[in-house]
Each structure stands twice: as C-alpha cells, then as structure tokens.
Amino acid sequence: MTVRRFDVVVAGGGLVGMAIAWGIARLGQRVAVCDGDDIAFRAARGNFGLVWVQGKGGRCLPYARWSRESSARWHAFAAQLRRETGVDCAFERPGGIELFEQREELDSATDLLESLRRQEAALSYEVLDPAALRRRIPAASPSLAGALWSPNDGHANPLTTLRAMLQAFQQCGGVYLPRSEVAEIRPRAGRFEIDTRHAQLDAGRVVLAAGLDNARLASMVDLRAPISPLRGQIMVTERLAPFLDYPTLVVRQTPEGSVLLGDSAEDVGFDDGQTRPAMVDIARRARTAFPALAHARIVRAWGALRIMTPDGLPVYEASATYPGAFIAICHSGVTLAATHADLVAPWIAGGAAPADLSAFTTARFAAPTEARHV
Amino acid sequence: MTRRQCDLLIVGAGPAGMAAATAARAAGLSVVVADEGRAPGGQIYRNVADAAAPLAQWLGADYTTGRPLVDGLLASGAHYLPRSVVWQVAFEPAPVAMLTQGGPARGTLEIGARAVLIATGAQERPWPVPGWTLPGVMGVGAAQTLLKASGLAPSADAVLAGSGPLLWLFAAQLLNADRRVRALVDTTPRDAWRRALPHALPALRGADYLLKGWRMLRAVRRAGIPVYRGATDVRIDGESRAERIRFRDEDGIVQTLDTSLVLLHQGVIPSTQLARSLGCAHEWDESSACWRPQCDARGRSSVPHVWIAGDGAGIGGARAAALAGEVSALDIAAQLGALDTQRQAARERPVLRALHRHRAVRPLLDALYTPPAALRRPDDDTIVCRCEEVTAGEIRRLAALGCQGPNQMKAFTRCGMGPCQGRWCGTTVGELIADVQQRGVGDVGHYRIRAPIKPVTVGEMADALELSNDFQRGEFPS
Amino acid sequence: MFEPLIPSTALLERVRIHIDGTPHDVPAHYSVAAAMLAAGSAACRTSAVSGAPRGPFCMMGVCFDCLVEIDGVPNVQGCMTPVADGMQVRAMHGKARLA
Numbered sequence: 001m002t003v004r005r006f007d008v009v010v011a012g013g014g015l016v017g018m019a020i021a022w023g024i025a026r027l028g029q030r031v032a033v034c035d036g037d038d039i040a041f042r043a044a045r046g047n048f049g050l051v052w053v054q055g056k057g058g059r060c061l062p063y064a065r066w067s068r069e070s071s072a073r074w075h076a077f078a079a080q081l082r083r084e085t086g087v088d089c090a091f092e093r094p095g096g097i098e099l100f101e102q103r104e105e106l107d108s109a110t111d112l113l114e115s116l117r118r119q120e121a122a123l124s125y126e127v128l129d130p131a132a133l134r135r136r137i138p139a140a141s142p143s144l145a146g147a148l149w150s151p152n153d154g155h156a157n158p159l160t161t162l163r164a165m166l167q168a169f170q171q172c173g174g175v176y177l178p179r180s181e182v183a184e185i186r187p188r189a190g191r192f193e194i195d196t197r198h199a200q201l202d203a204g205r206v207v208l209a210a211g212l213d214n215a216r217l218a219s220m221v222d223l224r225a226p227i228s229p230l231r232g233q234i235m236v237t238e239r240l241a242p243f244l245d246y247p248t249l250v251v252r253q254t255p256e257g258s259v260l261l262g263d264s265a266e267d268v269g270f271d272d273g274q275t276r277p278a279m280v281d282i283a284r285r286a287r288t289a290f291p292a293l294a295h296a297r298i299v300r301a302w303g304a305l306r307i308m309t310p311d312g313l314p315v316y317e318a319s320a321t322y323p324g325a326f327i328a329i330c331h332s333g334v335t336l337a338a339t340h341a342d343l344v345a346p347w348i349a350g351g352a353a354p355a356d357l358s359a360f361t362t363a364r365f366a367a368p369t370e371a372r373h374v
Numbered sequence: 375m376t377r378r379q380c381d382l383l384i385v386g387a388g389p390a391g392m393a394a395a396t397a398a399r400a401a402g403l404s405v406v407v408a409d410e411g412r413a414p415g416g417q418i419y420r421n422v423a424d425a426a427a428p429l430a431q432w433l434g435a436d437y438t439t440g441r442p443l444v445d446g447l448l449a450s451g452a453h454y455l456p457r458s459v460v461w462q463v464a465f466e467p468a469p470v471a472m473l474t475q476g477g478p479a480r481g482t483l484e485i486g487a488r489a490v491l492i493a494t495g496a497q498e499r500p501w502p503v504p505g506w507t508l509p510g511v512m513g514v515g516a517a518q519t520l521l522k523a524s525g526l527a528p529s530a531d532a533v534l535a536g537s538g539p540l541l542w543l544f545a546a547q548l549l550n551a552d553r554r555v556r557a558l559v560d561t562t563p564r565d566a567w568r569r570a571l572p573h574a575l576p577a578l579r580g581a582d583y584l585l586k587g588w589r590m591l592r593a594v595r596r597a598g599i600p601v602y603r604g605a606t607d608v609r610i611d612g613e614s615r616a617e618r619i620r621f622r623d624e625d626g627i628v629q630t631l632d633t634s635l636v637l638l639h640q641g642v643i644p645s646t647q648l649a650r651s652l653g654c655a656h657e658w659d660e661s662s663a664c665w666r667p668q669c670d671a672r673g674r675s676s677v678p679h680v681w682i683a684g685d686g687a688g689i690g691g692a693r694a695a696a697l698a699g700e701v702s703a704l705d706i707a708a709q710l711g712a713l714d715t716q717r718q719a720a721r722e723r724p725v726l727r728a729l730h731r732h733r734a735v736r737p738l739l740d741a742l743y744t745p746p747a748a749l750r751r752p753d754d755d756t757i758v759c760r761c762e763e764v765t766a767g768e769i770r771r772l773a774a775l776g777c778q779g780p781n782q783m784k785a786f787t788r789c790g791m792g793p794c795q796g797r798w799c800g801t802t803v804g805e806l807i808a809d810v811q812q813r814g815v816g817d818v819g820h821y822r823i824r825a826p827i828k829p830v831t832v833g834e835m836a837d838a839l840e841l842s843n844d845f846q847r848g849e850f851p852s
Numbered sequence: 853m854f855e856p857l858i859p860s861t862a863l864l865e866r867v868r869i870h871i872d873g874t875p876h877d878v879p880a881h882y883s884v885a886a887a888m889l890a891a892g893s894a895a896c897r898t899s900a901v902s903g904a905p906r907g908p909f910c911m912m913g914v915c916f917d918c919l920v921e922i923d924g925v926p927n928v929q930g931c932m933t934p935v936a937d938g939m940q941v942r943a944m945h946g947k948a949r950l951a
Contacts, residue, residue: 035778037778037779038778038779038781038818038819039822045785139950159785159786160786162786163785163786166775167775170775170776176776177776178776178777178782235835236791237832238927238948239901239948240947240949240950241946241947241948241949241950243950256788257900264847264848265849266848274462274464274824275464276462276464276472276838277839277841277842277845279825279835279838280835280836280837280839280841281841281845281847283833283836283838286832287836290950292950293832293950294831294832294833294836295832295833295926296831296948296950297793297829297830297832298829298830299791299792299793299795299826299829300795300826301824301826302824303824410913412934417912426858429858432857476932476933477934497910497914507904507906507917508905509894509896509905509906509907510894510907511909512907512909512910512911513909513911515911515912516909516910516912517854517911519911520911521857523881523886524881524882524883525856525857525858525879526854526855526857526889527855527856528854528855529853553857614895614905615895615905615907616894634853635853635854635894645914760915760917761901761916762901763901763902794916797914797915798914798915828913829927
C-alpha cells in the first residue's frame, strides 16, 4: 500500500475536525481528514445549532471570553464560507433568550450573568419580564416567569455549516477520506504514521478531533482525553410559519420554518437511542413556553452523544512527548467553529498559541482522569 | 392516555396480521391488532368486507378471498383497533408501543406486550421520473385503493405506466367494470424474458399465478387498449398538473399521450419504517433491488421479541403473507410458552409447505419485473426527495465530493427530512451514491430511522406519559 | 380524473362537506382525499418548500402529499381521514400557522 504524505492529518470529520482542517488548508498546507462511517455517533449531526455565549464560563472566565470571541467572528466565518462554496450556514444573531418557568431560576441565572458582566462588560444581557418577553416573542406563554436576553447569542444550521466547511476544505486542496476512521497512530522520527481501513498516511502533524473516539486515540500520542458521553435528545417539527425570531435553549425556529425542540442531558453511556420520558419532557417544556406549539407535528427525532469533559470546558492541548500531535475537544462545536478555524488551526499549523487556550489544557484536572465509560 | 397490556401486539391488519391474530388467539394468547385503516384488510384487501357486490366481482376472486380473513379476525377475540397509528415502540425492557387513535376513540394509547409482530406490508417502489410530483400523478396502487375503498375509477384518458403484474391486474379489473384506460406504457425491458428464463421451470409450482397473469394480459389485449412495450425515458409534463406523458417506444421513437391522470407502478417493496425504528437489521436484496429485514424462516427479526411477517419481511403476495403470519404466530405462541414445540412443528408443517408453493413464482417475477438500474437511477433534473424537493443532480454532486452515505446526504441536502421520513427517497439515494461511488447499495446503506415514525403533535407527545417523580431533567456543567 | 363507478352510490348515505367554501354532497364512506379527487381537484395543497402544487399520490398514508386543512387543523392527511357532515376542508397553502 502506498503511503500518502500530508502536512497534517485530522482524525475526525465533524464540526471540530472540519473547522480545524479548513483553517489549516486555507493557509496552504496539505491536509487530510479521516472521517468515520455514515452511521457513527457523530455529535455534529445531533446538534441543536446554537451559537451560544450566555451563561457560559461562570467558573472559568476564559471560556466565556473564548465563546464570545467565536460568536463575534461567526458572521465573517459564515460569509467566507458562503463566498467560497455558495452554501449558506444560515447564521443569525438576534441575541438569544433563556426562558424561565420559575422565578427562583430566573433570579439565580440573573446573578450569574451579572457576575460575568462585571468581569467582562461585553457579556451584556437584559432581564425580560413576561410583558417584555411577549413584546419580543408574542407567542411566548404569559405564565413564564421571565427570560434573559443577551446580544452575543445566535444560531446556525450545523449541517450546512459542516457541508460548507467540507466543500471549502476540498476547494483548498484538502483531501477528505470517508469511511476511513483512524485505527492507529504511531509517532515515528518526528512524524506520525497513521493507519485507516483503506490507507496508510504519513504526516508531520496529527490532530485528534474524533469526538468520543478521542479517548481511544489520545494515548497513542501521549495525550489525555478525559471525556464521557452525555446524551441529548432532540425533536423537530414540520415547517411552520415564522413565529420565533430568537433562539432559546429549548426551542428554536429555522429559516425553513421547522422548529427544533430539545435540551436534555442523560448519562447513559454509549447509547444514542431515544426514550419516552425525555421526549415527553422536551415536548412539555416546549408547550409550556409556547402553548400554540401544541398543535405542531413532530416529524422526526433523535438522540445524540455530546462529548463532555468533567467541567464541561474544552480541551486544546499539544503533546509534550510527541510534538506535532494535538487534541481538540468540546461540546459546542457550532459556537466554537469560528475560533477553531481562525485561531486554533493556525496554532496547530505551527503558529503561536492563542493566549486564551492556556486555560484549556488537561493540567487543570487534579489527577490524570480516565474517561468513565471507556 | 389509555394503557393496555397483551401478550402479542400485531401492527397491521392486512393478510399477515389477520392470519396471525387468528392463529395466536387459537393458541390462547391475548392479542391486540392495531391498524391505521378504518377496516381490516390492509391494502390488498382494502374494504373487502364492505365492498358492494358488483364492485367485489369486478375486483375478482383474488380480492374477495380476503373476506374470510377479515371474518376470522373479527371472530377471533383479538382486540382490533382501527384508525390506530403506531408511532413508536420502545423497549423498557419489554416492548411498549405508543399509538395515536383517530375516530371516536380519539387519543393516545400505550400498549405493553410480550411480543410484537410487524405486519405493515409493502409500499409502491419509488420510481422518480421528471414530473412525478405533479398533481394528477399517482400510483397504480393508489388508484386501485380509490376503486376498492370508494368505488371511484380513473377517467378514460388515464395512462398506466411502469412494469409488473399490478398494471395488468388493474387494467383487467377496470375492463370487468366496462371501463377503459387510454394506454399502458410498459417499461419492462424487451429482453427481460431472458433474465427470467432460468426461473420459469421452478415458477410452474405457482402455475396458478402464471395463468392468472396470462389471462389479464389477454383481456387487455382483446379490449384493444394500446400497449407500448419496452418503453424508456418516461416523463410527465404539465403546467400545474399532469397534461401529457412522453416516452420512447421500443423503436426509440418519442411518443406523447395527452392525459390528465398518470398512474405509475414499478412493483412493490417492503415497508421497513417501523422495523428500522426498532433497530431491526436489514439487508439489500440484489435480485429484487430492495431492502428487507433480516429474519429467519419464522419471521424472527434481529431484535428480541420482534417478529416480521408478510410483504414487510419480503414481497411474496397476499396468500404467502397470510401463511407467513400464521407461521410467525405459532412461533410466538411457542416462545411465550402457550404452545409446545412439538405442536408448533406439527401445525406449521403444512403451512410452510403451502408458503413454499406460493413463493415459487417470486424469482420469476423478480427477474422479469425488477426494474433495471437505469430506471432506479433517475436523471439529474428529477426530484428524488418529494418532501424536500431535492434532485438527483444535487445528490450526485455531493456523492462525487465523497458524501459517503444516506445519513450524511440527508444532513447535507435535507433529503429524507420531510414527513415521509425517506419512504419515497431512501432507496433512490442509496442507488445514486452507489452509482457515483461504484459501490453496492447494500454497502451504501439507508437512513437511520427513529421514532416517531408518523407525525405526532407536540401536545400529544407532552401528554403521552406520566413522568415519574424520579425523572431527572439533567444538566451539564459550564 | 376519477368517476364513481357504481351509479348506486347515489343511494348511499351522503354527507355535506365544504371544500374551500364550496358545498359538496359526498358518500359518507369517502376519505377527504377521495372526495377532493371526485370533485375534480388534482391538487390539494401548495408545497411549503417551493409553493409547487401537490396532490394525493399514494392514498395509503405514506407520501404526505395529500395534506389539507380540516376544520381549522392544518396538515391533516386527507387520505387517512373520513369525511363527516359539516366538515370544512381547505387546501393547504405553504406552511402551517400556529393557532
């Protein structure tokens, strides 16, 4: 088998891998993406589509900054993808709204946002009482306790975003290898030998962006992937006439008119199935927030596995033992796509590390952490 | 929300479901039969218990032979639930089905069972041609349903196009009622008989099927209905509805027929939606170019507690479906301890023999009537996903970029995201990717199907279950 | 497009439904889709994706092309719904509106 040589091989063709791969390819380096099979866990396909900052980083201000930075870059990121591929990421940033059924929850969330705003003025927000909420969203239930709006939040179509990045990547000369999950990585004389089902690759640098599969790959290059799966279930309605101009954490409406319903979190191991209780709970929350949704028909639903670190924060790390090996982990692949392409990719390509990233190494975990379910 | 418990839940009241219910009840199982329709019969025996006398006669003995199955079901003591749509079956760990009931019993129903028999039958094989989404274009099966259920016949300018016994059957049924159609446009390749020849001798075991088929052909010919054989390049034109059908005849000459109603048919394929949503393994059957669930000879699927019988397990026709339903019911009864294996073996022996005979003609029909690849792989300008209006060209373009399967294709193009959930585009998407990437369709795969398999309102979902006190919403850090 | 086969359907029980405001007396056992086809309408809706006209295709509940508004409820499958006396049927134009 002939060995194919690249400057960089990225393991994983999801939102994280593709953003990094495109970012490096557009710098002129020769990049290959090794992607898994058509049916695989693929957090990128299970995504709700939020570009979200509000409420993040309560225990880690750099994460709030990192998220906000990415949100600020998203418009240009999407515009470039549109120019280069014609594919529309459908990014809009009207600000995001978190809805509250209970007054106490609204109050404690307000405290959190206020403490963040004090540390970073750009993390601004507005408290909406039920009347103010209904001025922005007439369809919102009057029985809600209120909401929090922040200008930094928006949403995009995660699927077309992935498609756009793939096409832009290929147009830059990037090589996309489907059904080529990385089986093994062997560091060898400052480079890396990479085996997939069909091929042998050789690269100067390797990026682990394979989602949950990073747990298997990390030790091959003396990196750590303290991750475990956290399931989320999502349901989607038929196309509806526009009624919701803002993304919320539990309901958002797409430009096509379909409405996504979600926000669940279950610790069930590697099970991306669906359960009746979660589906019922999601439907309840949606109906509580928007009573008129009761008559909307759900036309499809799924479960998908997020990649969660113990503190929910990303991991970006370079291998000390094997320079040239990197790992990238997060559960907000849509929000962070812009910074992945704009800031993480140049670092991996050989540039300076963005200052923000120092907060996201695994050194922050007290002891080497094993991923719980591997 | 109402709850029921039973030994066996049968989904579908067509021949397989009806026969299974009767046999399962005879073995002493408690049985619920849930069906979407208003009356038992499925599609093939649609409305057979209520069809007016002249109509039943015109539809023929193969139709009326379904009546005893309906009578058997209604007398069996099974709980028969019409207008009941199963949209989910969960395993908690025993099977629990969620249904929406229409009609007077309106509401949500939860049915717990020890075993589930999927008897949801078949659907028309999707045959995308330019213009197939125009109003005035329907399936031959659809027109036959209108005849059976409503006594409505197509206007005399209707054109039947495609391939397979149903075209001839329907035309013959209409002739029985003194109705005509404008023409039959038969896309069966002229040399199909060559492929079929090796299967001719074994097919003689099902000689009655062959004789019936021959009689139908003769009736149509005698009535002087124009038949265009070896037709290719079918397309339907019209401003806002069907106005013309165009095609190349066997000499390659373009023919145009004015018509307000085009009825398409390229055989039937198993409906796999419910079985897939339960996680049943499926395989691509090359000889009939369709997906079918992996089952053993008694219909046991790859998922414990789930059996599949009838056309939904593999196309075999109505008679074979009823026999297969009986075999599965006996197996389920044995598995649930209501029937000892000796009695099961004794009872199933003659049924399996009859089943074998009724299936004998299938290889011949498959060889003759399975459309060649060119008909399964439409031109670029043809809509493939009817719901989201995605064309073959868009799918081919992405396949050429390396889009590796129907699920990624769905993510990238929305193909398969509409309410039909890929029932009308799933096979074609696989064919197109296979074609571009030079792979087998079985290797390319199919959409991953999830519940709900039919639309459910948010309100109904919200009230579908009493959430227990220990239900945790779950949160995650950061 | 479709015509009643048995003249004696005239003797069967009929119900009065309205299709886009026009009254029709149809046999009580018809589905809504059958009633619309018998009344000569090939199309029953315009697509929410492109606005293209669409009509019933499969008559067995799996194509979702026969969607109409019935008694104010949008996106109901006409082929799966029996007619009822006094029923108000309207063609489904584009996306459903929330109540």
